[in-house]
Amino acid sequence: MNCNVAKSRFAHLLAAAALLVASASLAAQTKPVLITDLKVGDWAEVPNGYPPQWVPVTIAGPFDRGSYKINQNGLVISVCAYSTCIRHRTPTAADLSIQQGSAAAMQNRPTGPIGGKFGTREPATCPNRKTPPSAANAKQYFVCDWEANLHPLEIDLVGGVAIELASSRPFNYSQDRNYPGIDVRSVVYDARGKFTSYICTANSPQLNDFANTHNCNAFPYPTAAGLCYKDNWGDWHCRMGFTSSSPMLRDQMPPPGF
Numbered sequence: 001m002n003c004n005v006a007k008s009r010f011a012h013l014l015a016a017a018a019l020l021v022a023s024a025s026l027a028a029q030t031k032p033v034l035i036t037d038l039k040v041g042d043w044a045e046v047p048n049g050y051p052p053q054w055v056p057v058t059i060a061g062p063f064d065r066g067s068y069k070i071n072q073n074g075l076v077i078s079v080c081a082y083s084t085c086i087r088h089r090t091p092t093a094a095d096l097s098i099q100q101g102s103a104a105a106m107q108n109r110p111t112g113p114i115g116g117k118f119g120t121r122e123p124a125t126c127p128n129r130k131t132p133p134s135a136a137n138a139k140q141y142f143v144c145d146w147e148a149n150l151h152p153l154e155i156d157l158v159g160g161v162a163i164e165l166a167s168s169r170p171f172n173y174s175q176d177r178n179y180p181g182i183d184v185r186s187v188v189y190d191a192r193g194k195f196t197s198y199i200c201t202a203n204s205p206q207l208n209d210f211a212n213t214h215n216c217n218a219f220p221y222p223t224a225a226g227l228c229y230k231d232n233w234g235d236w237h238c239r240m241g242f243t244s245s246s247p248m249l250r251d252q253m254p255p256p257g258f
Contacts, residue, residue, distance in 0.1 A: 032082035036063045043089040046070065046079055056089055058208055071208040073251050102209035105253065109203075109213065118155045118200045119212055120254035123147035129235035133189055133228040138163045141228065141238035142195075155200050159255025160220070163193035163238065165228060179239065181231035189228040191240055196220040198255050210251075218249040 038044055038059045045054040060076050061069030067078050068086060079085045091099070109119040126144035131137060139161050146158045168187040176188055200216040207215075226240035 032084045034066070035081050035083060035086060035088070038063065038068060038086070038088070043091045043095060044068075044070065045087050045089045046072065046085060048072075054087065056091075056095055058210075060206065060208065071211055073211065073214075075211070076206050098210060102213045105213040106209045114150065115155065115254075117202050118254070119203045119215065120155055120157060120200050121257055123150070123155065123157065129237070131236065132230075133165060133236055133238055135165065138165055138189075138191065138228055138238045141236055142191075142193075142240060145237050145239055146195075146197075153202060157198040157200065157216075157255050158195050159198060160194065160196040162195075163191055163240065166190040166192075171229075176227060176229065179227055179229055179237075181233070183230045183232050183234075186230040188230075190225075191228050191238055192223075192225045193240060194220075194222045194224055195240065196255070197246075198252065200254050214251040214253055216252045216254050218252040219246040220249070221246050 040059050040062055042059045044057050044059060046057050047053065048055045055072070057070040057072045059068055060071045063081055066081050068081055069076055069078050070086070106119075110116055110121050112122040115122045124140070124143040124147050126140060129141065129144075133141060142163055143158055143161060147156060149156060166189060168189055171182070171184045171186065171188055173184075176182060182188075197219040198216045199219075203212045203215065221242035221244070223243045224240040225243050226238070228236060228238040230236050
């Protein structure tokens with residue numbers, strides 16, 4: 001055999017062997033590893049979205065038969081305990097700040113008979129609706145009307161309300177007939193303004209502090225319009241609807257008092 005040919009074949013064999021070693025090393029590095037040392041409250045990361053990105057979570061339940069329960073935003077979900085599904089995380093200053101703020105909010109959350117279930121203030125009430133609307137009380141009438149409907153699994157609140165009234169005018173059938181119980185003999189006030197609607201879910205001992213204090217979806221409406229009117233019982237109401245679509249802001253804290 002030609003000496004040069006033999007050397008060439010030997011070099012190819014060495015290259016192939018090196019490639020096999022590298023492949024084996026890479027396979028060893030990428031082979032899923034079972035992670036069993038995470039404890040309740042620890043920070044971790046899980047892949048989310050497509051293409052997947054690693055996002056921070058906290059551990060809600062200990063290692064159990066190859067999986068963990070985690071707090072991811074407002075949910076408690078199960079993930080596999082292999083390194084392809086979960087990995088350790090050193091919390092950042094931002095992580096710790098959110099965690100500390102959530103813990104403080106939990107300690108100070110309201111405990112009223114209605115809002116306490118959701119960690120929110122009580123829905124607004126208006127004991128006296130006999131005074132005609134003004135710049136001062138139209139906002140209160142609007143909030144009371146918005147928050148009057150109660151639901152067992154969520155609470156609807158409103159914040160960031162601003163309302164402006166036009167001069168009074170007579171009832172107009174084509175414009176005003178759909179307002180419930182409206183007194184057609186009374187004057188009405190066209191209204192415009194802005195508000196943010198909050199839909200908040202119930203607290204749960206299975207959720208962490210962040211999930212229990214950031215349990216609202218918010219819908220900001222920078223332009224709204226409607227009517228202040230008197231009903232057939234002599235009570236005044238102010239209702240506004242949004243005039244444009246709104247993005248949903250997830251994981252928001254409940255609104256403060258109005």
